[in-house]
Amino acid sequence: MNDQPKPILEMLGITKRFPGVLANDHVDLELYPGEVLALLGENGAGKSTLMNILVGLYRPDEGEIRMRGQRVEIHSPRDAAALGIGMVHQNFMLVKTMTVAENIILGLSDLPFVPDIREVSQRIRELSQRYHLQVDPDAYIWQLSVGEQQRVEILKLVYRGAEVLILDEPTAVLTPQEAQELEGVLRIMTAEGKSAIFITHKMEEVMAFSDWVRVLQQGRLTAVRKTAETSPQELARLMVGREVLFRLDRTECVLGEKILELHNISATDDRGLPALREVTFDIHGGEILGIAGVAGNGQSQLAEVVTGLRHSTQGRILIRGKDMIHASPLAMIRAGVSHIPADRIGMGAVGNMAVADNLAMKGYRGSPISERGVLRPRSILEFAQRMIDAFRIATPTPQTRIKFLSGGNIQKAILAREIDACDGLMVAVYPARGLDVGATEAVRKMLLSQREQGLAVLLISEDLEELLTIADRVAVLFSGRVMGIVPSTQTTVEMLGLMMAGVPLADLPVSTPTTANA
Amino acid sequence: MRIVFEKRQSVSRQAILLVPVLSFLVSLVLGAILLLMSGVNPLAAYAAMARGTFGSVYSLSETLVKAIPLMLTGLGVSIAFRMQFWNIGAEGQLVLGAVAAAWAALFLHGVIPDALLLPVAILAGMLAGACWAGVPAGLKAYLGVDETLTSLMLNYVAILLASHLYYGPWRDPQGYGFPGTAQFPAAAWLPRLWGRAHWGVAFAVIAAALLWFILNRTRWGFELKIIGENKTAAHYLGINIARNVLLALLLSGALSGLAGACEVTGISRRLQQGLSVGYGYTAIIVAWMAQLNPVAVLFVAVLMGALLVGGDQVQMMMGLPASMGLVLQGMILFPMLAGSLFTEYRLRLIRREPVAKTPTATPVPTSEVQS
CATH class of the missing domain: 3.40.50.300 (P-loop containing nucleotide triphosphate hydrolases)
Known part of the structure; x- marks a missing residue:
């Protein structure tokens, strides 16, 4: 002993x-x-x-x-x-x-x-x-x-x-x-x-x-x-407490109209240093474009530019062909852009307000949650109850302050709100980060169903397996530049890893340079 | 056994009602000790206070006279504070509102119909208060200038401007040198209910109801709440923060301006020295004690009004030194402010078990799962 x-x-x-x-x-x-x-x-x-x-x-x-x-x-x-x-x-x-x-x-x-x-x-x-x-x-x-x-x-x-x-x-x-x-x-x-x-x-x-x-x-x-x-x-x-399946079915989807287009978008970070350099890509309806990269290579700025939270310094951004350069966050919301932010508690939710209120934070601008500027508390509750049931948000009551929920349930509430409001493009930043197996599965299923409904999804993730499982194409950001865009079925973790380290797709030592750019 | 001080998960209704009452009782006990030390029978002193504040129709009206400006400025301050905009300029907004109302009452008399004189004077007061609050609000919203300094500094500007006017250009030539303007024409008098209590109390009640409705039942109020709680989230949700803060502050200033307009048209009926006894600053205490709740502001303002009147009463009736009234006021306020902590937090007793149980881990999980 x-x-x-x-x-x-x-x-x-x-x-x-x-x-x-x-x-x-x-x-x-x-x-x-x-x-x-x-x-x-x-x-x-x-x-x-x-x-x-x-x-x-x-x-x-x-x-x-x-x-x-x-x-x-x-x-x-x-x-x-x-x-x-x-x-x-x-x-x-x-x-x-x-x-x-x-x-x-x-x-x-x-x-x-x-x-x-x-x-x-x-x-x-x-x-x-x-x-x-x-x-x-x-x-x-x-x-x-x-x-x-x-x-x-x-x-x-x-x-x-x-x-x-x-x-x-x-x-x-x-x-x-x-x-x-x-x-x-x-x-x-x-x-x-x-x-x-x-x-x-x-x-x-x-x-x-x-x-x-x-x-x-x-x-x-x-x-x-x-x-x-x-x-x-x-x-x-x-x-x-049960067997978990890690497989998700990704059905073939018909590409719809072009929803998001970025042409040579550049932007700076909070310090005023270049964070995005001439980023060009597009996403069609019914498609998930994954963004891979080491944290701090322009992902957050990309999400901010697309959602109107940050002004680009050059380039053009179009939603359904409409010029949205320097559009406000509200203009982007009106154009049908939803956003699941990386910072759930700091940005995505208002901790001291009720779960029901948090769920209503996109829909409050119009009927049925409000009529002519006046809120309808009963509609807020009904809507909240519907979301709580549909997304299985575990909360004692709809009136509970959202900060008392677990991280996974806060994320589910944000997802519920954003998915319900989404009408074109979903920008999801690290949506499954910190979630458990069950919740991760749910989040991924929801993103896939968005895609099946003909919406465009911009998925920023650090989880390469996740990107390869649910994205149709994967773009790799390095130091604010797109190193390459590859169909997820024609790439490997190793290839993505090289691009994440700064090797452009064109220079990859791969025998078959599948530069398919859908 | 152990005492734990922990945050309440939800604020209980009982606590909201019970805490102020208990705090008030503690206040009375503390005050009694003080009074005993000064050789005064505390019961007699409190009786004098109660008589002087709520004891008669007249004393009730005097309490209301003090409470009305506190209600209006308290409402104004609380809406600004809800936006985390530290408007400590209610005093200046009140004074400028009084100046504008005085201007309308004195110089528009005979220019516009008499029936319009009072409404125009009151609107002028609200407008002036709004503009005065709009300056720090605009500077903050669009240039990021710290509002505490700007709103405080503008108080001095407004107070000195007012005294310049009643000492100089607007001074009553028949006023025997007393610093003040001539009395307003009767058409510009705000009607009184009884004693000196005037219709301003109706404005305050309407304003409180309106604010409650705006905050709890309107889209705009919803946006204000989000901004007040989390500006990053507000920005992300597409809410125009600068515009909303500016609008809320215009409303805040208008309420303080209304307080000033009511003071000059309802009480003094002229612009004169001693217009405000620091209502705009006391309003900050009122707003916090009411936890920024518009309806609660009304009641807290009455309590504060009573405290102001009651302090004077004790001093006069019991022959205590003037400073004693102020000390007593502070003594009573302190536990009440401290007590508000217990609406957010609570004490809990925990019995420690004699021996900590240490069950070994149950190896196999049950099949039931909650996702």
């Missing part, structure tokens, strides 16, 4: 109730030094709650936490940090108007009154090189892409020398290459005797990253497995 290593962290019988929900029901957890533990479960299974308890954002109603065998009370993230526990949240906790270096030292307790930012920047540069987390310490957070922001979050923990690193769906915003790099980071850290817990619902990641896996279902711990002794199939079954 004595040669057994002692766990660095134990959570015993953790129970957490929210009004109306039992988020954690006597959950146990053990973590040993040098070990990576995967916490697997569907949306709303209680993974994030459990980890938020560990970092002191929530207090458990019952149960106790032991660190190195000692019982500890964690009242705040500062307490957690002092114990060497740090977390990278799904929604980043960064101050947008401050620089990377400032964010990293923010909240450090042993900070001098006037911190030497240059010294901090130097140390950040060293750490970012050591862990391959490329970030400019002097850049402002608002200037960074989501992927870069995550690197800052990880650097923040590394900088503070956390012993237990908690990562909430870390790979959701990363490319396959970046995910591999993250695996490298974890390997270096575990070799140093540190340990990590990562929250995920992707079986491949559990298999690749972890030593142990704990499965949560509806707040309860339902299984503990050694990763080496389980399989993705078993994990999927344990997580969902």
Whole structure:
């Protein structure tokens, strides 16, 4: 018994109730030094709650936490940090108007009154090189892409020398290459005797990253497995409770009229630097055009230009042949463009308003939700109930504030609203990011049914499998430029990967240059 | 056993009603301690306060006199605050509204029919208040200028402009040197209900009902709510933020301007020194205490009005120093403001079980699944 290593962290019988929900029901957890533990479960299974308890954002109603065998009370993230526990949240906790270096030292307790930012920047540069987390310490957070922001979050923990690193769906915003790099980071850290817990619902990641896996279902711990002794199939079954099919039927679709046309569109990012360079493509009705690329290569700017949220600096944009250059977001909405934004909580929904209100936020301009400028509360409720049923949005009532729903259900509500309002083009940005297997399947099915109804879909995704499964054609963005557009049936992950790394389609060392441009 | 302070998932109706009442009781206890220390019987003092504010028809009218401008400016401020537009210029908007109403009453008399004089004076006041709020609103909406500074600075401009007018060009030649204009013609007097309480209270009630309807039942109100909650989402949903903020602020200023117009046509019947006793600033407290709810603003304004009158009463009746009235007002306000926290948060007692149960993981999941 004595040669057994002692766990660095134990959570015993953790129970957490929210009004109306039992988020954690006597959950146990053990973590040993040098070990990576995967916490697997569907949306709303209680993974994030459990980890938020560990970092002191929530207090458990019952149960106790032991660190190195000692019982500890964690009242705040500062307490957690002092114990060497740090977390990278799904929604980043960064101050947008401050620089990377400032964010990293923010909240450090042993900070001098006037911190030497240059010294901090130097140390950040060293750490970012050591862990391959490329970030400019002097850049402002608002200037960074989501992927870069995550690197800052990880650097923040590394900088503070956390012993237990908690990562909430870390790979959701990363490319396959970046995910591999993250695996490298974890390997270096575990070799140093540190340990990590990562929250995920992707079986491949559990298999690749972890030593142990704990499965949560509806707040309860339902299984503990050694990763080496389980399989993705078993994990999927344990997580969902039924066999999951990963196949989707993509029927042949007749191409309709040309709905969206971009001609030589260029645009700048928030810093005024070029973000899109002479982007040209079109999408027909009944077609899904996928956009692949490493985060920060112009995808968000592309979505913003097409939805009227950002003005292009040159080029032409047409919807159903009509010139829409510098059209306002409202003009784009009126032209039938729907938008599922990447930032669900920040942009796609109004957290403090009811689910019903959020569902009505596209339809409120006209009948039946409003008549001559006056809202009709009964119509809002009826519409909401219809959407809640049709899209299986799990909400206590339509009047519940939407921020109390799980991420997957917020996304379903946004999808419901946008799909209902869509009349031509659907711009979907990372629509399945962070969703569990069931919800992902639902989202993809919805996009396919949009296509079958003759609508055009612009699907921006970092998931190459997803693009190859549901897109008709895939365009690859690198540094704001389209590297090539290929039919999804005539390409491979490797080909896309090369283009994502900046090799134009014309230069690909492929024997059959299928430059089919539909 | 442990006490947990946690955010309420939904604001309960009971809490909305109960919290102010309990806070008020705490206020009274704190005030009583203070009064005891000054050697005054607190019960006698509170009785004097109650008599002086709600005890008679006359005292009720005096409470209303103070409450009416607080209602109107409180409504104006709350609509601006709902847009997260920190309009602290209600005072200036009120004063400028009073100036414009005075101008109409003094200089349009005989020019337009008498029957139109009062409506025109009131509309002029609203228009002036709207324009005065429109300046910081326009600067903010189109140029991104911080509204707290601009709206505050414009208060001084309006107050000094008013005093320039009643000390200088508009001063009553027969006024024995008293700083103020001549009395308005009777056609420009806002009718009184009883005592000095005037019809402004009807304007305030109508304005509150209208605001409630706009915010809860109209498309425009829906857009205002979204803007107030999340500007990024508003932009994404195709809502014109600049135009809506500007429109809401014009409405906000018009309400404060209306307060000023009512003050000069209903109370003083002339533009004179001592026009506003900081109603525009007290309105900020009123708006917050009412949680920006237009209907609640009416009641909170009456309470604040009573506090203003009651403070004066205690001071006069009990022979306390003048500052004591102010201290007492503050003492009463403080728990009420602090108490509003409990409408959003609640305390919960948790009993810790003697031994934490640690059931081992049940290995096989059940077949029932909720997606």
